[in-house]
Amino acid sequence: MFVQKYMRLQFDRESEENYEEKRTRIGKPLMRANLAVERHASKIYTRAMFEQFGEILYECGAYQVEEIEKHKTYLAIHSEAEKREKWCRVSYMVTMIDGGDEFECECGQFAHMGLLCSHVLKVLDFIRAKEIPAKHIVKRWTKDARDVLPAHLAQY
Numbered sequence: 001m002f003v004q005k006y007m008r009l010q011f012d013r014e015s016e017e018n019y020e021e022k023r024t025r026i027g028k029p030l031m032r033a034n035l036a037v038e039r040h041a042s043k044i045y046t047r048a049m050f051e052q053f054g055e056i057l058y059e060c061g062a063y064q065v066e067e068i069e070k071h072k073t074y075l076a077i078h079s080e081a082e083k084r085e086k087w088c089r090v091s092y093m094v095t096m097i098d099g100g101d102e103f104e105c106e107c108g109q110f111a112h113m114g115l116l117c118s119h120v121l122k123v124l125d126f127i128r129a130k131e132i133p134a135k136h137i138v139k140r141w142t143k144d145a146r147d148v149l150p151a152h153l154a155q156y
């Protein structure tokens with residue numbers, strides 16, 4: 001009885017833990033923007049993070065980019081700036097670091113959640129980048145996150 005119960009518990013726990021992994025492995029990610037960075041994101045992120053990424057990517061359709069200084073500073077401007085409420089910010093300065101290895105945006109979303117903001121994504125599209133820069137791929141959101149588990153969990 002005990003063994004049966006134990007195995008049942010083990011099975012339940014594993015199925016929960018593996019749910020996201022299975023979902024990532026089996027289902028085909030839904031591409032909405034048909035952009036190179038989106039295809040790249042679908043290969044690296046888990047399904048849940050890819051869905052979040054897709055929403056941010058969708059938002060970036062509302063922005064236009066103005067190149068202030070080539071390979072250095074860009075301004076992402078909301079296309080319907082005049083229709084937005086006064087308290088709503090309409091433009092964000094994006095700074096390119098090391099020729100595109102890294103980007104910084106005034107909104108600070110990346111530092112906050114580990115996913116690039118729509119402003120940087122828009123700039124990536126503008127400079128025709130095909131991939132998300134390695135420095136902006138936070139391992140815990142990727143399919144390879146399993147090997148960064150702390151030692152006491154790694155055995156599972």
Ligand SMILES: [Zn+2]
Nearest residue numbers: 105107117119
């Ligand atoms: Zn931003």
